[in-house]
Amino acid sequence: MAPTYQPRAWHLAVVAMIVVFDLIVLYMVLKPNVTDDYRTYYIDRSASCFPRADNVATGYYPLGEPISFVPDRSGYELDTVRWCGFMPPSNTGIRSFGDYGILRIRMPLPDDDFLLTFSSWANTDSSKPERDVQVLVNDERVGTLAFTSAKRIDGRFLVPQIVARAGGKDENGNDVVEIKFMVPRTGPPGTNSEPITLQLRLEALRLAPLKSLTAELMARSNPIEEPSSSEPPSSSTSPSPRGSTSSEAPAAPKKKEAG
């Protein structure tokens, strides 16, 4: 004999309540209340990194000072400018992941053009095709690094004042300068759907106003007048559109001597 079933009103009443509950959840699913950086990284997946929080990556940077991303080297060491797409500092510097890495500096800028210098490597070698890394400041391209081997490339790019100021100001009136390194994709996505990209490694970086650099050079050319200067000699301050290749020691200056 076929089984018979008896409908129950209380079942339907509870189901009706659950349906209302589910509709509320559906609304929440369809209407996320999130920041743009969250949406682009986690929901759309159009961004390749999720920025660090503003209270951690404050952007503070003593203008003109070299920033060291390697322990025991001289330079500004607080990890405040690493904003998005770079892993934490290690013994060899900071490594990019995803399509780009961004360093963000927040400070009042003087009326001057700037020189951006840094030492960089990429996980490539001479058997692979040339890998170009675009360097952008406030989304304006200032130069390209062409990696044809595993050797270091010292980046040296002029940043015009108008570009440096194009990032606008934050709530405290500081100028915001975003230095972005766009790396090429080198392989198709794996099982995690993330594309394989070139990995850029930075050991040191410096953004300095040209006027102060000129003064620094003049001071170096006359050591009697400025005997206390301990900055290492710079090979050149003339900016070039492409980075120069070197296989020598990292460009980050050695630790300052005591006294």
Place this chain on the structure above:
Amino acid sequence: MDETIAESRTAARRWTWRIPAYILLPFYLMLIGVLLRYAVYVRNTGVWGFNDYLRALCVYDCNAYERLALNGYEGRPSGFDKGDANNWAFFPFYSIMVWAINRLTGLSMLVGGSILTCLLTVWGAILSWPLFEKKFRAYFLFCFFLFLGPFSYYFSTLYTEALFIMLTIAGFVLLRQRDYVTAGVTGALMSATRSTGLLFAGAILIAAFQNHLKDGGTVAGFFKTLWKRTDLLLAVALVPVGICCFAIYLWFHSGDALAFVHIQRAWGRAFADPFNNLWLTLKMQFDNHNYSTITSDLAFGLAALFGMALSAVMAWKGKWDWALFSLFGVLLPLSTNAYSMLRFVVGLAPVLIMAALLFSRWKWLFYLLLPALLILDVLLLPTWIGRSYYLM
């Protein structure tokens, strides 16, 4: 009076005062397992502290569940090297239970959680007895695997496997008893424990269909009377309630009701074709010309195949509710990546029960498996404590 009958009545009376073997067995095996692994730990490390032993066992997700019980859900993601991880991926029900134990007893999250996990596993094992249809050898093998097998770590430290297996078993026993509404409540708790708990909604419908046929109904009759089955409607509606509660919480906490899905990007998980993922995982080490070892990728792929093969056995045995629950329980995580497939397969109660039923059919295999499982349990302890990807 017939002496035989009189004796059996006395025996029956005596029996009522005894605790049945199927209840005692999991307790004994659990105690033996805990003591054995502790002894191996002391032998290997020279450290006698039981708390140290529990701390050593607590690796990977265990720490996440412990922190979740201690501090709740975190704010803006900042974990891992990419700074994009936090604990939103971890479902709340298990950690709520650990937190409640801590509040009630004053035990630390680690100790209370470890005890809770062991007892949940024992409870799950006891509840599973009806599913073995009096095949004690299979039941013994199942319990032995849980407490003295190579994956016993999941069932003795702060992982959700114990709770999920217990709830799954309870759910399938309730379906067997045709108590669909209570099974639906169990399903709600399952979906608050792990996302795969949602799959239990499908199992309810299939079980109801099969029970209808077993009760003398027809296929057409089932669909004709479906509109009267308010119990089924309620049961299915209840299952997502757990995950929905979590989604609502996350919406208020993070602004994203699906944050538990989206945060998986930090673990390299994204939805894709599970069979392609399986293929990539299986061939990865051979593409790299590694023919001498079994990499964790290959192990994960083999685990997924094992889970799918046993799902096919369940279907062949007519247990379609178990089969589809298990098959999709493998395919759902596999569709995001093959990582941790060993753990996901071991976390599926029907797979373990069917494997126990299958492998205990032959006495020689049964007796061969017991020492093999035991040796693996002992040998893998340092591997587990050493945070091996294999077992993760």
